[in-house]
Structures are given as structure tokens and as C-alpha cells.
Amino acid sequence: MRLLEVNNLKKIYTTRFGGNQVQALSSVSFSIEKGEYVAIMGESGSGKTTLLNILAALDKPTSGEVLLNGKNIVFIKESEISAFRRDNLGFVFQDFNLLDTFSVRDNIFLPLVLSGKSYHEMESRLNPITEKLEISDILDKFPYEVSGGQKQRAAVARALIAKPQLILADEPTGALDSKATDHLLKLFSEIHKEGQTILLVTHSTKAASHAGRVLFIKDGEVFHQLYRGSMTNEEMFEKISNTLTVLATGGAHLE
Amino acid sequence: MNKMLYLKLAITNIKANGKTYFPYVITCICTIMMFYIMHALSVNKGLEGVSGSESLKTILYFGTIVIGIFSAIFLFYINSFLIKRRKKEIGLYNILGLGKKHIAIVLLYENVFISLFSLVIGLIGGVILNKLMFLVLLKILDFAVPFGFAVSIPSMKITLIVFIGIFTVTLISNLFQIHLAKPIELLKGGEHGEKEPKTKWLMTIMGIITLGTGYTMALTVKSPLSALNLFFVAVILVMVGTYCLFTAGSIAILKLLRKNKKFYYKTRNFTSVSGMLYRMKQNAAGLANICILSTAVLVMISTTVSLYIGMEDGLKARFPRNVTINASGISENQTKKLNEIIELETKETKINNKVNYASEGFIASRVDDTFLLKKAKDAFSSDSYFLVTIPLSDYNRLEGKNVTLQDDELLIFSTVKNYGKNIITIQDKSFKVKEELASIVIMNKNALDIVGTYILVLKDVEAVRNINAAVPGTISVPLYRVDFDMEGTDKEILSFTDKLNQDFSKEILSPVSIGSAAGSKESFFAVYGGLFFLGIFLGALFLMATVLIIYYKQISEGYDDKERFNIMQKVGMSKAEIKKSINRQILMVFFLPLVFAVIHIAFAFPMIAKLLATLNLINVPLLRMCTVVTILVFAVIYAVVYFLTARVYLKIVD
Numbered sequence: 001m002r003l004l005e006v007n008n009l010k011k012i013y014t015t016r017f018g019g020n021q022v023q024a025l026s027s028v029s030f031s032i033e034k035g036e037y038v039a040i041m042g043e044s045g046s047g048k049t050t051l052l053n054i055l056a057a058l059d060k061p062t063s064g065e066v067l068l069n070g071k072n073i074v075f076i077k078e079s080e081i082s083a084f085r086r087d088n089l090g091f092v093f094q095d096f097n098l099l100d101t102f103s104v105r106d107n108i109f110l111p112l113v114l115s116g117k118s119y120h121e122m123e124s125r126l127n128p129i130t131e132k133l134e135i136s137d138i139l140d141k142f143p144y145e146v147s148g149g150q151k152q153r154a155a156v157a158r159a160l161i162a163k164p165q166l167i168l169a170d171e172p173t174g175a176l177d178s179k180a181t182d183h184l185l186k187l188f189s190e191i192h193k194e195g196q197t198i199l200l201v202t203h204s205t206k207a208a209s210h211a212g213r214v215l216f217i218k219d220g221e222v223f224h225q226l227y228r229g230s231m232t233n234e235e236m237f238e239k240i241s242n243t244l245t246v247l248a249t250g251g252a253h254l255e
Numbered sequence: 256m257n258k259m260l261y262l263k264l265a266i267t268n269i270k271a272n273g274k275t276y277f278p279y280v281i282t283c284i285c286t287i288m289m290f291y292i293m294h295a296l297s298v299n300k301g302l303e304g305v306s307g308s309e310s311l312k313t314i315l316y317f318g319t320i321v322i323g324i325f326s327a328i329f330l331f332y333i334n335s336f337l338i339k340r341r342k343k344e345i346g347l348y349n350i351l352g353l354g355k356k357h358i359a360i361v362l363l364y365e366n367v368f369i370s371l372f373s374l375v376i377g378l379i380g381g382v383i384l385n386k387l388m389f390l391v392l393l394k395i396l397d398f399a400v401p402f403g404f405a406v407s408i409p410s411m412k413i414t415l416i417v418f419i420g421i422f423t424v425t426l427i428s429n430l431f432q433i434h435l436a437k438p439i440e441l442l443k444g445g446e447h448g449e450k451e452p453k454t455k456w457l458m459t460i461m462g463i464i465t466l467g468t469g470y471t472m473a474l475t476v477k478s479p480l481s482a483l484n485l486f487f488v489a490v491i492l493v494m495v496g497t498y499c500l501f502t503a504g505s506i507a508i509l510k511l512l513r514k515n516k517k518f519y520y521k522t523r524n525f526t527s528v529s530g531m532l533y534r535m536k537q538n539a540a541g542l543a544n545i546c547i548l549s550t551a552v553l554v555m556i557s558t559t560v561s562l563y564i565g566m567e568d569g570l571k572a573r574f575p576r577n578v579t580i581n582a583s584g585i586s587e588n589q590t591k592k593l594n595e596i597i598e599l600e601t602k603e604t605k606i607n608n609k610v611n612y613a614s615e616g617f618i619a620s621r622v623d624d625t626f627l628l629k630k631a632k633d634a635f636s637s638d639s640y641f642l643v644t645i646p647l648s649d650y651n652r653l654e655g656k657n658v659t660l661q662d663d664e665l666l667i668f669s670t671v672k673n674y675g676k677n678i679i680t681i682q683d684k685s686f687k688v689k690e691e692l693a694s695i696v697i698m699n700k701n702a703l704d705i706v707g708t709y710i711l712v713l714k715d716v717e718a719v720r721n722i723n724a725a726v727p728g729t730i731s732v733p734l735y736r737v738d739f740d741m742e743g744t745d746k747e748i749l750s751f752t753d754k755l756n757q758d759f760s761k762e763i764l765s766p767v768s769i770g771s772a773a774g775s776k777e778s779f780f781a782v783y784g785g786l787f788f789l790g791i792f793l794g795a796l797f798l799m800a801t802v803l804i805i806y807y808k809q810i811s812e813g814y815d816d817k818e819r820f821n822i823m824q825k826v827g828m829s830k831a832e833i834k835k836s837i838n839r840q841i842l843m844v845f846f847l848p849l850v851f852a853v854i855h856i857a858f859a860f861p862m863i864a865k866l867l868a869t870l871n872l873i874n875v876p877l878l879r880m881c882t883v884v885t886i887l888v889f890a891v892i893y894a895v896v897y898f899l900t901a902r903v904y905l906k907i908v909d
Contacts, residue, residue, distance in 0.1 A: 058825070079829070086827030097822045101533040103451075106525070111827050113525045119516045142451055158826070 003165060003197055004032040004055075009064035011050050011220075024050040025061070026220040032166075032199060037192040039200040039211035041240070043248075047220040048201050052170050055199070056089060057081050068165065086111050090159030094171035096151040098143040104154045105139040111162040122161075129157050133187060149180030156187065160196070167191075169200045173207045185210045205244065209237035218247060261357070265364035268344075274903075275340060275810060279333050280373055282803055283418075286326040287377025289796055291414045292385045293319045295407040296392060307781025311396070314785040321793060327421050329800050334425040336807050338432060340814075349438040359430050366429075370422040378414065382406050395563070396784040452536040454510050455503040462499025469493035473862040480706065481637030482865035489862065493855060494547055501543035501847075505535045526823070526836045534844055537815075538808060545804050546848035549893070550855045552797045553885055557856075558863060559790025561881035562783045562872050569871030570772045570779060575699055576608055576738040577772040578752060584733050585767075593767065596758045597737060604751060609739035610697050612649040615716060616732035617642045617723050624676040630728035641708040642681070644716040645697075653696050660689060660714040668692040670700060671707035679711070682722050686713075697738070745773035783870075798889075802896045805845060809900040812841065813907030820908050841904070845897050853886055 009028040014021050025047045032038050042048045053059035055066060057073050065072050068088060076084050090111075091097075098107045105126070112122045130136045133153040138146050143154070152172060159167050169188070173181040181204075189210055192198055200211055208214050210233060216224040226243060228236055269276050297315035302308050348358055385407075393399075469492035476482045509532045513519050519528060535542075562569070582593060594611065618634045619626035619642050626642060633639075647660055658666065665686045667674050679686050694700070695710060713719065723731050741748055752769045759767045816837060823833050860882065864875050872878065 056825075079831075082824075082827050082829030082832065091825055093825070097825055099529075099819060099822055101529045101819070106529065109520065110525070113520050114522055114827055114832075116522055119520045122520065162827075 001034045002031055003034040003036075003069065004199070005065075005067040006030050006055075007065050007067070009051070009054060009066065010062045011047075011054065011059070012062045023220055025054075028064070028217070028220070028222055030215055030222055030225075032197065035192075035195050035197055037188070037198045037200070037210070037212040039202060039208035039214045040217060041203055041205075041208050041214055041244070042217035043203060046217045048203075048217060049170070051217070052168060052201050056091065056168055057085055083115070086115050086162060088165045090162060090164035090167040092152070092155050092159050092167065092169040092172045094174035096143070096148075096155045096175070098151055098155060098158075100143055103140055103142055104135065104146065104150075107143065107154055108139075108157045108161055110158060115162070125161050125163075126157075129160050132190070133157050147180070148176050149183060152176060152180065152184055153187065156184070156191075160191065165197065167196060167198045169198065169202075171202050171204075172200070173202065173204055181206065205237055205240045208240055209233050211236075214240055214243075216243060216247060223247065261360050261364050264361045265368055268341075268361070269365055269368065272337070272341065275337055275807070276369070278803055278806055279330075279337060280369055282333060282799065283330065283369065283373035284377040284380065285799055286322070286330065286796070287373055287414060287418055288381040288384060289792065290319065290322045290326060290417065291378060291381030291407075291410050292388050293322055293792065294413055295381070295385045295405075295410040296389060298407060298409060299389060299405070301389065301393075301405075302396075302398070307778030310778070311781040311785040314782070314789055318789045318793060322796060323417050325796065325800070326418070327424075329803075330421055331425055331428070333803065333807065334429065336811070338429050340811070342436070345433060346436075346438050355434060358433055362429055362433070363426065366422060366426040370419065374415065374418060377418075378411060381414070392784070392788050395780075395788050397780050452506045452532065454507050456507065458499045458503035459507045462496045462504050464496075465492045466496025466500060469496055470858040473859045476862050476865055478637050478707070479865040479868040480635070480639075482862050483869055484637065486862060486866055489859070493859075497546055497851065497855075498540070498543045501535075501546065501851075502539040505539060506532065509535065522832075523836070526828075527840055530819075530836070530840050531843065534812070534840060538812075538844060541804055541808055542844065542848050545801055546851045546855075548797045548801045548804075549848055549852035549889065552794045552801070553852060553856050553882070553889055554859070554863065555790045555797075556794040556889075557878070557882040557885040558867060559783075559787045560885065561874070561878045562867065562870060563787035564881065565872045565874045565877050566779055566783050568874045568877070569783070570775060572699075572871050572873050573775065574770065574772040575697075576610070576740045578606075578739055578741050578748065579770045580737040580755070580767060581770075582735045582767040585735055590735050592762055593735065593737070593759070596755070596762060600751070600755055600758065601739075601741075604747075605742045606739045607742070609737070610653055611735075611737040612645055612653060612697060613716075613733070613735050614710075615644050615720060616734065617644075617719065618730065619681070624678050625680040626682075628682055628723055628726045628729045631730040632728070634730065639706055641706050642719070643708060643710045644719045645710060645712050646716050647712055647714045650712045658689075658712075660712070661687075662714055662718070663687055664689045664714070666690050666692055666712035668695045668698070668710040668712075669707065670698060670709075674709060681719060682726060684718070684722055686711075697736075741771075745776065748773040798892065801893075805893075805896055806900045806903070808845075809841075809904040810907065813904040817908050837908070841901065846893075849890060849893055856882060856886065 007029050009025050010023075011025040012021050012023050028047070028051060040048060040051070050059065054061050057076065061074060065074055067073075073084065098104075099110070102110065108126065108130070109122050112125070126139075127136075130139065133156060135150060135153050135157060138150055138154075143151055146154070152175075156172075159169075172188075173184055176184060185207060188198060188200070192212075198211075200207060202208055212228050214226040214236075215222050216226075224243060224247070226236075226239060231239065293315060296302070297312055297319055302311060345358055348361075349355065353361075469489045472485050472489040472492070476485055509528055512524070512528050513532070518524055580593075580597070582589070585593065590613070618629045618631075618639050620629055620638045621640050626640065629639060647658065650666070651657055660666070663686050665679070665688060667679065667688050668691070674688070674691055677688050679688055692710075692712075698708070698710065711719065720731065723729050741751065743751070748771050752771050752774060756767075756769055759769070820833055820837070824830065828836075860879070864878055867873075867878060
């Protein structure tokens, strides 16, 4: 079943005085099946962030459509957008984006409280997730009291607890050390195995090598894609590296 | 390095931080101006030679000291805020290769620049406005206006000394902070993680107790005399209570709310409660300051305004009839002579409502229906009552009645609460109360009298005198008194009383004092007008301080909230929801001090009313009206300031 479909997405930024136009996305099309684990790779300035912002309904495209379960999110009314985001999408960011004013538990509860769930339900959802993510013992701590890896796992818990259709992860390993990175990627793979659809935006080859499919973006277009097939993580890593090298040295077309 | 570079850097810095430095400079100028004006007024020769000018000068001088101390605290407070905001910028300079010594030079230039600018503008403004303020003061005091335009050199000198001192101290503290900090700390500035505030139950309980005690004191104070004694204690208790409750109490309440899971995990409460927790930790002291300042403004303005407006009432209370003659301990012959002189002198002038009578006063404490005479040294305590005996013959003559009394009977009149008993025992001798009088010609009912007075009309006043004489150490105040209303202008009355005074001193040996409303007016004006002026002046200063603290709070809140605002949006809160939540919090945070200030005033009202009674203001409805109007005006200004600064805030966040 097709969960997400992106068709001919185009985004042009106009500078403040209307002079220069910058094309961030020229024409992006791809789709994601339910239960897929997809990584999007690209260098800085390739349009990754713009794409993610549009998928998250934080920004509107200049043209093109984004269909989530067949519904075009570009046309969702401003007043409904937050609720839509809350119910359908889970976010994991590079800099965690946990609120310092909340304990880890309350940070995880945030989306549920916003959608008006009862405390009882929140509690019952919390346990399985925190156990899986190994953060049950830090729930009463505050974000500034825990390590980066723990913060990111708390952020993942926050994304998962609303049972979203799709998890959007923006450079989730960017601020983590290698041990925490490995741990987090392992968790992503486990979550994926349980049926969660994940879209990972990164320029870490290691992070992307865990995905089932890797899309490469260059100059605002999907330039290439790579399927895992039966490759191991290591083989995938090598393949991605090679692709990136070709991309960086300006290979016109691959294979 | 080039000296010009430092200067350039300093100027650029001030410009770049205009949003925060502009109000600071304005504050500097205003405080300098106010300090100069107040001091110049207190040494102004134009105010001399009027009765009461000494007390007026004392009041103004006191005002100068208050402004000086307040300016120091306030400028220091704002400065610490400014430097905190700039740590990142300074850290960047440090990392880019500017040594601490060089940064110090830049800061020095900045400081000198701002100080010089403020001092020059402040003093020029002060000199110009001083003349205006002097005219305003004279108008308030009802004095004649002398001509001339004076620049007070001593005032300039002292202003320069005080403010250069303040600026130097702030500079030193800034340099000290920069010197201590490591560049990386400077760069991070205010960013390091905010720890969650701890619940301080002890402090909360202390706050409740001190505030409760302060309030109870204010509510239960019985006499103006005890109000005078307890006022400062109550003020300090309430101040301590305010600080404790704002800092610890608010957090305790919020944490309790958070413990209530059903309440806490609701969309509208979730972010508000946690946000408030965070805000209160940073702002509690500032908010307590705003609260106390607001209370001070309200009390000062409402009391001084009502004192000034109620001045006529005050005169009326002091002088039930506009001329009053008191002769203490004169003989019968002298009394006769006194009356003859008055008779003679008043032949040509028209006088009304004349009363003359002999009385004798004693001081006693009351327990139920027993009065125990007090020794002279204990006379002025809060449980003292004044017993005044008047012969029945005088009473009958004055009231035009024909009452008869037995030796052990008396009539009683109370200036305070009705006596309400059938028996009165003085020391060990009992009298039957034949009648409690509702009114008496010679005195008015006045519930706010400093010392409660009971007038006892007796057939034989010797009886009480003898009781008093039997107790060692007591005092008695025998008095022959003549009061009347005289028609004529203040000037005529004054020349009349002068004439009488001369006659008396020629003919009568015992001291006779002549008072008149006209004669006291000047000194009343000097004192009440001075207080009024000071009240408005300090009120304006405190208001400015309040406004500025609010402004700076809004700005710092804005910068802090920007990040939170972003995150919440990403997690799925809509812009409208976030705005609503933030608005709710800010509204609560900023109006909390105002609400508390009004509560403080409401509780303090009875005490203030009694206090003002010692200053002859007995018109409680007037005071109430002034207080309400002051609160309303203040609330409007407060709200306007809030909305103006809230716009700055929203601009920062958006």
C-alpha cells in the first residue's frame, strides 16, 4: 500500500525584496510504501530540509502535491494543520527539540496532551515504548540532566507515542557520538521491523546504510536511488559511499 | 591598537543594542534630572521665611535621599540585566582576539559615553525643569512666586558626585564579571540549562506567616497611636511575605498543580503550568519588586493626594472653631481678666459660636468599666485614654440646659466608640452614668482620634482631681479654654490674634496659647503640600521603574520564548494555540504583581486611615476615593505599558 506519494514538488524562494529567486526544489517525485524504511541523502543545500519542511506541512510548495494516504496535505487548512501533524507524523530532530521546562516523561506526553488524550491512556502507551527505548529510568529527569543519546531516544519516544503513520527523522544522529549513533540506528531498525514507516533525512552514510532504500537528492531533484535488496549493512554502506563519490565528483548519470 | 577603534566599537555597540540601551539611557537621564531637581528644591532660598518651611525642607531633603538610593539600586539592576544579555557578544570579541583588557577599554568607553551623555542631558533638563517644578511646588504650597531663574551649583555638584559614583560602581561590577568569566561561558551566556526550581516549603510557610501577620496587624490595629508604632513592622512583614510568596509560594502552588495528573495533563494547563514554573523561577524576584514598587506608588500617591485635598478637613479637626485660646493652670482672677480682654477685643469684630469652659484632663487605661490612672512616663502608649472633667455649671451654661446631678453621678461623652456602661470606676471610686451624651457643643465625635477622649460632666470636678492626686506620679492638665468663630479674612484674623497675644502677655502671667486655622494654614500647606509634591514626584519615579522592569522582563522573556515557540510548533502545536498559551502566561505573570499590590492596599487601608488620623486626616471616604482613583489610574497606565511592551515581545518571538 502506498503511504506517501510526492509528485513534481517544486519550491522557489523569493528573496525579501523580490529580486533574486532561489530554486530549492526543482522537481521531486518519489513514493513510500507502508512499512518502508527510506533514507534521503544529499549534501548541504541540496534541498533536503526544504523537502522535509514541506512533508511536515511546515512549509508550502510552490507547485506539486504531497499525498499522505491519498490525501493532499498541501491543501489542508491552516487551522487543521497542527492536528494533522500531531496525528499522522512523528518527528525526530538533530538537536532533539526537547523542551527544557518539561521532564522527559512530560516531553513524551506532549503530543498526546495536545490531542486531548486521557492520562490513563497516556500512561498505558508510555510503558512499552520507554522499555523498548531503554529510557524507563530517566522519565522523571529533565532534558539537561541526561545524555545526548538519552535525549534522542526520548525524542523518538515522543514521536512514537502518538502512533504516527510516518516518522520523519531529520539528521537524528547528527549530534550523537558513535556509540549513541549505533544504539539509535539499531532502535530505528527494530521499530521498522515492527511495521513503522520511517523517512530518514541524513548525510551520514552510516545512518543511511540501515535503510531499506536510499534516495539521493542533488540540486533539488531525486538524482538516484538505491535498493538494499539482500545486502548487509556493510555492503549497503559501501554502495552508498561509492554513489556519493560519483555524485560529488560530478558524475552525470549513474549506471 | 588604535584608540579610535575602541571608540568606534563602543559607539557601534551602543547603537546595536539600542533596543535595550535606549531605555537605560532614558532612565539615567530621568533619575539624574529628578535627583537634581529634588535637591535644588530642598536648598532653594525662595522657600525660606514661611512658617513650616523647615519641615518642608526636611521633607524635600528626605526625598533627595530616597531618590539617590533608589537610583543607585535601580540603575545597578538594569545594568546587570544589560550585561547579561551582552555576554555572548562580549564572548565573541574575546574569541575573535580582543583580550579582556581590550574589552575592558571598550566597556569603559561605552560607560563614559553613556554617563557623559546622561549627565549632560540630565543636568540641562534638570535645570530647565527645576524652574517649572519650583513653580508647581509654590502653586501647591500656595506661596507667593518670587522671580528669578537660579542654577544651583551645590545641587549640580552633589548630583555629579552621586551619579558618577553610581556609574563607576556599575562599570566595576561589569568589568569584574567579564574578568571572572571564561570565553566559552561568555559565549554561551544565558543558554546553560535551567534547572527546575525546588519547592521551598519553609520559605512558603514563612511567607504565609509573615504576610498573614502583617495583614492581621493592619486589620486589627485599634488606635492611631498603635498604627504609628506598628506600621513599619507591618510594612516589613508584608515585604518579606511578598518576596517569599512570589519566589517560593508560586512554585509550590505550581508544583501542586502539576502533581494533580487529571488537571495537569490537559491541553490548556500542560504548557501553561510548566511554562509558569520556568518563568516564575527567573522572574519571581523581579515580580516581587514590581509588586512592592506598585504598592509604594499607590500608597504614596493616594495618601498624599488625600492629605492635600483633605487639608481643610484637617484644619477643621484641629480647630473646631477658627480661633482657639488655651490657658493652662490659671487662677480664677486670671480667668476673669482673660475673659475681659477677649470681651474688649472682640467688641468690634463679629464672633460666633463662642464657648468658654474650664476642664481638667487625666490619662488612664481602661479595663471594662474601670479606669486606672497612668503615671506620666507611661502616658503615651496605645492603651491610653484621655479623661476630661468639666463642671456641670459650665455644661449647663454651654448647652443651655438645666441638668442636675448627685455627687456620684456624671454625664459622659466619648469622642470614640460609645462608652456603653452604667458605671464608671476611676481607680477605686465609682460613679453612676446618668446619661451618655450623643453630642456635646465643645467637641466633635471623631472615631479616628489619636487618643480616645471621654468627657465627664461632674457636679464637683474636685472629686476626680482628688483621686488623681492620691496616685503618685500621675499628671493632670487643667485648662481654661475659649473657642470661637471669627469672621474676616485670614489676614484680619492673624492681626487679631497677634493683638490678643500682646494683651495676654501684658496682663496674664500663665502661658496662654492662641491658635487659629488661619495661622496654621501656612504650615499645614508647607507640610501637606510638601508631602503631596514628594508623593507625586516619587510616585512618578517608582512608576518609571515599574515600567522599565516590565519592559526589560518582556524583552528577556521574548528571547527565551523564541526557542520554545519553535519547538512547540514542530511538535504539533498550532501558532494560535502557542500564542494563546503564551499570552495567558504573560498576562498572569504581569498582572500578578498588580493584583497583589491591590490586595496589599486593601488590607493596609484601615491602618493607613488610622495613620493619617495622626496627620489630622479623618475623612475616610475621601481617602477611600483617592485610593480607588489612584488604583484605577495606575491600572490603566500599567495595562497600556503592558500592551506596548507586549508588542515588542511578539515582534521578538515571531
